[in-house]
Amino acid sequence: MRPADRGSEEQTDEALMLAYARGDASAFERLYARHKGPTYRYFLRHTSERAIADELQQDMWLKAVRARERYAPDARFTTWLYTLARHRLVDHWRAQHGTRFVSLDDDSVEHADAMRAAGDTGDDSSDPLGQVIDGQAGRRLLQALDDVPAAQRDAFLLHVEAGLSLGEIAGLADVPAETIKSRLRYAYRRLRAALEDLQ
Amino acid sequence: MSDERRRDERAGDPAVDAAWRAASRSEPPAHVDDVILAAARAEARAAAQVRKAPARKAWWTGWQPLAAAAGVFGLAFALVQMLPREEAARVPVVESARAPTETAKSGDSAPAATSTAVSAPAPVAAPAPAAAEQSVPVRQEAARDMSAENVVQPSTMAGAAPPAPAEAAAQESPDAWARRIAELHDAGDVAAAATELRAFREAYPDADGRLPESLRGWAASLPAADPP
Numbered sequence: 277m278r279p280a281d282r283g284s285e286e287q288t289d290e291a292l293m294l295a296y297a298r299g300d301a302s303a304f305e306r307l308y309a310r311h312k313g314p315t316y317r318y319f320l321r322h323t324s325e326r327a328i329a330d331e332l333q334q335d336m337w338l339k340a341v342r343a344r345e346r347y348a349p350d351a352r353f354t355t356w357l358y359t360l361a362r363h364r365l366v367d368h369w370r371a372q373h374g375t376r377f378v379s380l381d382d383d384s385v386e387h388a389d390a391m392r393a394a395g396d397t398g399d400d401s402s403d404p405l406g407q408v409i410d411g412q413a414g415r416r417l418l419q420a421l422d423d424v425p426a427a428q429r430d431a432f433l434l435h436v437e438a439g440l441s442l443g444e445i446a447g448l449a450d451v452p453a454e455t456i457k458s459r460l461r462y463a464y465r466r467l468r469a470a471l472e473d474l475q
Numbered sequence: 476m477s478d479e480r481r482r483d484e485r486a487g488d489p490a491v492d493a494a495w496r497a498a499s500r501s502e503p504p505a506h507v508d509d510v511i512l513a514a515a516r517a518e519a520r521a522a523a524q525v526r527k528a529p530a531r532k533a534w535w536t537g538w539q540p541l542a543a544a545a546g547v548f549g550l551a552f553a554l555v556q557m558l559p560r561e562e563a564a565r566v567p568v569v570e571s572a573r574a575p576t577e578t579a580k581s582g583d584s585a586p587a588a589t590s591t592a593v594s595a596p597a598p599v600a601a602p603a604p605a606a607a608e609q610s611v612p613v614r615q616e617a618a619r620d621m622s623a624e625n626v627v628q629p630s631t632m633a634g635a636a637p638p639a640p641a642e643a644a645a646q647e648s649p650d651a652w653a654r655r656i657a658e659l660h661d662a663g664d665v666a667a668a669a670t671e672l673r674a675f676r677e678a679y680p681d682a683d684g685r686l687p688e689s690l691r692g693w694a695a696s697l698p699a700a701d702p703p
Contacts, residue, residue, distance in 0.1 A: 301519035305512060312511075316503040330507050337511040341518050414498020417491070435487065436495055464488045471494060
């Protein structure tokens, strides 16, 4: 890689977003290339349907495009981006469930079942996610994640996909950091249990 | 931040994280990428155009306040200049009415005629259209414009009548009048001479006969009175 290229690669997300707000379209292209996979997988693991994930991904990024002038780098770009993602996800669930609002911060197993019923096809063999996952461990992980309550799943996805810290996830969910830590611990425990019999 | 990361790592499980990263590789389809990137480029172009537009306007919008102030100042100056001129215009009219007569005259008769024209307006009983026509045109204009305070006897100006030939004749002998007409004519002021001759004729029916011999031919060419 040439030094100039390396320099542009090393630009922070915040600098790229500010450059885009000033009209630099290439800055947005680099930003999108960095984050399109994690945001897409965030939606996909929450909804378990590619079509819905496509729609949410598109909506959320277009919202980011339109909100570029309001973006202020007082927090990490990733935190701002996943705030938009969470809001879009909640809007989706609210529309799916009508007046019954489903919160991402509900830790109950019943809630996880409701979420799965809304988004899952119910047939593991026809799940497109299963076709793209390489290996049995991956498939088991995904199945196990479906059984994890939405709040724990959200904390796990924000942790492993978005790379957010405990404090950032807590700020985003507006709950104490200890709550997030506990949610992560429970989520990891379930996922580890799903992998145990393979070892 | 690094402490936070270390706490996060303790909260996670390296085996689970590794398995997750190996399994979770889904990417958005190309058509979603295309829509998002196209929208982003369009917004960037629009933003660039919006940013350019004010820059073009900036060079003159910066001068707008100065131009407005200059316009207001100019208008105010023009108004102030116009107001006193209306007052001042009345006095010079009197002066201008006097001036042609003075320039046309020469010799001892000039001051007498001037004082007659300005300070001794015609009596109210005298006015007649013919009499008005016989006076100097400039004097008519001056009489029209003059306000009450600019004349010596405002009540006499109400009739708007110029000094009557009879009164002029009373103050000037026929021979002196005839000499003055000759002087005007000789000085080249034929129009003034003609005007005076008409007034002279009104006052004296045998006016042409009182003129010097050299002017009689010219006087004969003039009609008896101005056409209406």
